[in-house]
Structure formats: C-alpha cells, structure tokens
Amino acid sequence: MMPAEGVDILLVMMPPWGIINPPLGPAYLATNLAKAGFNAEILDVNITLYQSVTGADRELWQISEDNQWRNPERVADFADRWESAINAVIEKLATSSAPIIGLSVIDPNEIITARLVKALKIRCPERTIIGGGPACQAHGQRAFLQELSDQSFDYFIIGEGEKALVRFLQAFKQSEIISQDVQVVKGDDDQDIARKMVPLDMTEIAYPTFTEFDMSHYGGESFALLWSRGCIGRCLYCKERSTWGHYRVRPVESIIEELTFLKNNYHVSNFVVYDSAVNGNGAHLAQVCKEIIAKGLKITWSAEAIALPSMSPELLQLMKKAGCHTLVYGIESGSDSVLKAMGKLSxxxxxxxxxxxxxxxxxxxxxxxxVGFPGEREEEFAQTLAFLKTHAPSIDRLDSVSTLQVVTDTPLWQRIEQFGVVLPEKEPHDRWYTEDKSNTWDIRQQRLQKVLSVVSEYGIEIGRTFLDDRSSIQTDTGSLSIKSALRRADRFLRSWAGKVGNKT
Ligand code: SF4
Incomplete structure (x- = not known):
C-alpha cells in the first residue's frame, strides 16, 4: 500500500514469506504503533515481487526452495533478472514521506533485505533505516547484515518489537538519545554484549487488524494468527527460546475477539495458528476451544503441536469440535536416546x-x-524408520523431512565440541560432520532418502524436503524424482510460512 502523508514509519517485508496471507510481524507492529498514536504503513515487497516475477522464479516462493534465498549468488542472479521491479520498490521507498524505514529480517530473507537496504541508503542517505526481527537478535547476525549492506542499517531493535518500536519513535520525534534503550543498538556502535530482554506481557499487545494491507493481493482463504509466544520446548537445535523468551499465552477473550473480528471483517473462517506449539498450555488450549464452541464461531484451523501425553482423546475431541482440522507434530526421531539428546519433551x-x-x-x-542429530547411528536411525512404518496408518502427511542444520547461536552450536561436531569453512551449518566421520552430509542425505522411500512406500503424502533437486526417491515401483514427488504432492504444498530451519 502506498504510504500516506504524515506517516511515521514505513514497515517493509522482503521475500520469502507466504503469499496467501499478510506477514504477521509487520501487522503486529503496525497495529500496536497505531494504538500508541503513530502512523505506520506497510510495504509488503514479498507480495509485490511475487506478483512481478514470472516463470521458474515463482518457484522460489515454494517452501522447498527457501534455501535458495540463503545463497548470495542465487539472490544476486534473481536481483539482476528482476532489476526493474526491485528498482521500482526502491523508488517507492525513497519517495515516501516516512522518515524511518523499518525492515523485518527473518531467516532466510537477510541477503535480499541487506541488498535493498544498501541500495536505499545510496538513493536516500538521510533516511533512517532500522532492522528488527528474529534474524537481528545476535551480534553475529547484525554484523552479517551490516557487512552485506555496507553498514547501511542505522539501528537494530532486538527482541519483540511492539513496545520497543513505540519507544524508538517517541525518542526519534523528540531527538533524544535512542540507543540508551536496552532493545535498541546503533548500527555503527554494535557491541557484542548480552542484553537482558524482558518478554512482553501478552495482555498488553493488541492483535493485528491488517487494515494496512490491500487484502485483494492475497489468497484470502485463511488468516495466520498467534495464540501464544515462545515455546515450552528446549530443543538444542532450535532458536525459538532465544528469539521469543519464555512461553506466554494470550488471554482467551482476546483470542476469541480476534477470531470474531477477522471473521466479521474479512469473511474468512479458516485460520492457521502459527504458535511454536499450540498445546504449550493444555488448560489454556481447552479453554480456547470451549469458547470457540460456546460462541458458535464455526471456524476451521490448523496448528503445530508437541506430542505430549496431555494430547488425550478428550482434549483432541474438543479441538476437533472447535474446528481443528490438522495438527503438525515435530516427531523428528523414533529413537528415545536421540530424542533425549535433542532435548525433546516427547x-x-x-x-x-x-x-x-x-x-x-x-x-x-x-x-x-x-535426520542426523549427533549420536544418531544406523541403529537409532532404523528406529525412526520403524516408527514411521508402525504409525503409518495414523500419519496423513510427512510435512517436512530435513537433515540437521547446526544453526548459529543455538544451544547445539554453543556445544558442538561436546557433540564432536566439526564445522567446515564452506557451508558449515549444512556440511558439518562428526570427528569420527560416522555422521557426514552424505550419510544424512542417504538417511533422508530412506525416510522418503519408506513414506512413499506406505502411501503417506510428502510435503517439503531438503534433498538436492537431482536426487530421487527409490520406491518399490522404481525411482521418483524429488520434483515429481513434490508435484505429485502439490496440492499439499503450502506457501512459505516463515517456519524454516530446525523447528517443530
Ligand atoms: S523445535 Fe519446536 S518444540 Fe522444540 S523448542 Fe523449537 S519450537 Fe519448541
């Protein structure tokens, strides 16, 4: 949407993100800024570029292709091919009346975001540019963004942005020293120091109204929403806790009010609950379901969940009655020793x-x-295959199968020596191996293939996979290319939803 006169900040979302509903981060920020008296506009560059590109590049918005956005050469290639569309975006930003441009930075939009910021700073050096979001949390991540953008970010907000951005705008308007705020760091003075973040009180955050978006650009069939933030899990390979802090639920009344608002104003009755785990608090979940039923909302929804013992038949029947149609479980492994090493709760x-x-x-x-968590030997991996075979009648879809990525700043990253993990110079997150070479990239790829093979053999639908495009799945009836498998499962593929990397 074009920014209006008197706008205080223009919030920007670069690709990749979903194309069927607006990005949640900027939506939350805009509503909460409006509540504090500031005028925020949103430019969803993700949807703008998606609608501009044609041909094979549209595939980049498939969730199976998100690794492409982490590849500098691939992003440069994309930017060259779609130079005029990107220049039009830069022009729109440069000619807006907003004195501040804020960018939501998430893995994997860092590279294309940094490229845009660099070009924008050259085009209008007087504009204040601020980055925020999960990929701005750690000093190393911010240093990476500054290097890529030629030091073009003026500030970063770390942690949840709803309150911090309000304080930033208040200080900015009064020309106060902004970087005294614990959540704000200056781009040219970013020290690697630990900052004590206090997670926001969920009763103080307004749910997004999406009034800043032109909804005709989106599929309009569903809305994404949050019922909680953080996660009760402590999985060593995941950054959810360091990103969001401890687990908090939203008040039940606020959730019901939001569902009613979205249903009445946008005539949508299907929702995707984007919580890390919808069942982080079973009593709260049951209460939400009871209220949905009591209010006669008649909605459908899907969510991710942890496979806890509390997922009783009673709770699940209540969820079904409240409209839950799909649950995604981060099973990860069929081996108890691997699950324990991962830090899983199940x-x-x-x-x-x-x-x-x-x-x-x-x-x-x-x-x-x-597949491939350190300590997973052939014996443990065989237990995963056995789990899939045993429980195949209960599994409708393999939503994702991936090899373990050693992600920067996760607890696993901080303890790689303990796990005997060696990080090579090139693509360390993906190409890591154990000192005894019992766990290598090749071995993990083979295991991933075997998972796909068993899943295919047992008739389970396949969602996203991180195998190389040239790889194939060996089935009883022959070889099936990954692209074919994905096409075959196309109707089940969702657009990229921001839930990538190692996460439930
Ligand atoms: S992997 Fe899933 S369950 Fe584990 S901490 Fe992350 S979000 Fe929570």
Missing amino acids: SAKTAGEAIKNTSQAGIRVAINIL
Missing part, C-alpha cells in the same frame, strides 16, 4: 500415542522428521 511412545489419538479424533496428522 518420547517415541508418547509421540505414537499422540498421533494415534489425533487421528482417531478425526484430525489430520502431519509430522516432521529430522
């Missing part, structure tokens, strides 16, 4: 029971599998 037994109860309640079951 065991193979509780996972099996949860998906069986879910299926019996009439809710579709999707699962994620993660």
Whole structure:
C-alpha cells in the first residue's frame, strides 16, 4: 500500500514469506504503533515481487526452495533478472514521506533485505533505516547484515518489537538519545554484549487488524494468527527460546475477539495458528476451544503441536469440535536416546500415542522428521524408520523431512565440541560432520532418502524436503524424482510460512 502523508514509519517485508496471507510481524507492529498514536504503513515487497516475477522464479516462493534465498549468488542472479521491479520498490521507498524505514529480517530473507537496504541508503542517505526481527537478535547476525549492506542499517531493535518500536519513535520525534534503550543498538556502535530482554506481557499487545494491507493481493482463504509466544520446548537445535523468551499465552477473550473480528471483517473462517506449539498450555488450549464452541464461531484451523501425553482423546475431541482440522507434530526421531539428546519433551511412545489419538479424533496428522542429530547411528536411525512404518496408518502427511542444520547461536552450536561436531569453512551449518566421520552430509542425505522411500512406500503424502533437486526417491515401483514427488504432492504444498530451519 502506498504510504500516506504524515506517516511515521514505513514497515517493509522482503521475500520469502507466504503469499496467501499478510506477514504477521509487520501487522503486529503496525497495529500496536497505531494504538500508541503513530502512523505506520506497510510495504509488503514479498507480495509485490511475487506478483512481478514470472516463470521458474515463482518457484522460489515454494517452501522447498527457501534455501535458495540463503545463497548470495542465487539472490544476486534473481536481483539482476528482476532489476526493474526491485528498482521500482526502491523508488517507492525513497519517495515516501516516512522518515524511518523499518525492515523485518527473518531467516532466510537477510541477503535480499541487506541488498535493498544498501541500495536505499545510496538513493536516500538521510533516511533512517532500522532492522528488527528474529534474524537481528545476535551480534553475529547484525554484523552479517551490516557487512552485506555496507553498514547501511542505522539501528537494530532486538527482541519483540511492539513496545520497543513505540519507544524508538517517541525518542526519534523528540531527538533524544535512542540507543540508551536496552532493545535498541546503533548500527555503527554494535557491541557484542548480552542484553537482558524482558518478554512482553501478552495482555498488553493488541492483535493485528491488517487494515494496512490491500487484502485483494492475497489468497484470502485463511488468516495466520498467534495464540501464544515462545515455546515450552528446549530443543538444542532450535532458536525459538532465544528469539521469543519464555512461553506466554494470550488471554482467551482476546483470542476469541480476534477470531470474531477477522471473521466479521474479512469473511474468512479458516485460520492457521502459527504458535511454536499450540498445546504449550493444555488448560489454556481447552479453554480456547470451549469458547470457540460456546460462541458458535464455526471456524476451521490448523496448528503445530508437541506430542505430549496431555494430547488425550478428550482434549483432541474438543479441538476437533472447535474446528481443528490438522495438527503438525515435530516427531523428528523414533529413537528415545536421540530424542533425549535433542532435548525433546516427547518420547517415541508418547509421540505414537499422540498421533494415534489425533487421528482417531478425526484430525489430520502431519509430522516432521529430522535426520542426523549427533549420536544418531544406523541403529537409532532404523528406529525412526520403524516408527514411521508402525504409525503409518495414523500419519496423513510427512510435512517436512530435513537433515540437521547446526544453526548459529543455538544451544547445539554453543556445544558442538561436546557433540564432536566439526564445522567446515564452506557451508558449515549444512556440511558439518562428526570427528569420527560416522555422521557426514552424505550419510544424512542417504538417511533422508530412506525416510522418503519408506513414506512413499506406505502411501503417506510428502510435503517439503531438503534433498538436492537431482536426487530421487527409490520406491518399490522404481525411482521418483524429488520434483515429481513434490508435484505429485502439490496440492499439499503450502506457501512459505516463515517456519524454516530446525523447528517443530
Ligand atoms: S523445535 Fe519446536 S518444540 Fe522444540 S523448542 Fe523449537 S519450537 Fe519448541
């Protein structure tokens, strides 16, 4: 949407993000800024570019292609081909009346965001540019962005942005010293120091109204929303806790009010709950479901969940009655020793029971599998294959299968020596190996293939996969290319939803 006169900040979202509903981060910020008396506009460059590009580049918005956005050469190639569309975006930003441009930075939009910021700073050096979002949390991430953008970010906001951005704009308007705020760091004075973040009180955050978006640009079939922030999990390979802090739920009344608002104003009755785990607080979840039923909302929704023993038949039947149609479980492994090493809250037994109860309640079951955690030998991997075979009747879809990525600043990253992990210079997150070479990239790829093969053999739908395009799945009836498998499962592919890397 074009920024209006008197706008205080223009919030920008670069690709990749979903194309069927607006980005949640800028939406939350804009509504909360408006509540504090500031005028925020949003430029969803993600949807603008998606609508501008044609041909094979549109595939970049498939969730299976998100790694392409982490590849500098691939992004440069994309930017060259779509130079006029990107220049039009820069011109729109440069000619807006907003004195501040704010960018939501998430993995994997860092490279294309930094390229835009660099070009924007050259075009209008007087404009204040501020970055925020999960990919601005750590000093190393901010240094990476500054290097890529030629030091073009003026400020970063770390942690949740709703209150910090309000304080930033208040100080900016009064020309006060902004970087005294614990959540604000100056781009040219970013020290690697730990800052104590206090997670926001969920009762103080307004839900997004999406009034800043032109909804005709989106599919309009569903809305993404949050019922909680943070996660009760402590998985070593995941950054959810360091990004969001401790787990907090939104008040039930506020959730019901939001659902009613979206249903009445946008005539949408299907929702995607983007929480890390919708069942982080079982009592709260049950209360939300009871209120949805009591208010006669008649909605449908899907969510991600942890395979906890609390996923009882009673709770799942209540969820089904409240409109839950699909649950995605981060099963990851069928080996208890691997699950324990990962820091998962579930065991193979509780996972099996949860998906069986879910299926019996009439809710579709999707699962994620993660192969190659350090300590996963052939023996443990065989237990994962056995789990898939045993529970295949309860599994509707393999939502994601991936090899373990050693992500910067995760607890695993900080303890790689303990796990005997060696990081090569090139592509360390993906190409890591163990000192004894019992766990290498090749071995992980082979295991990933075997998972796909078993899943295919047992008739489970396949969602996203991180195998190389040239790879193929060996099935009983021959070889099936990954692209074919994806095409075959096309109707189940969702657009990129910001949930990438190692995460449930
Ligand atoms: S992997 Fe999933 S369950 Fe584990 S901490 Fe991350 S979001 Fe939570």
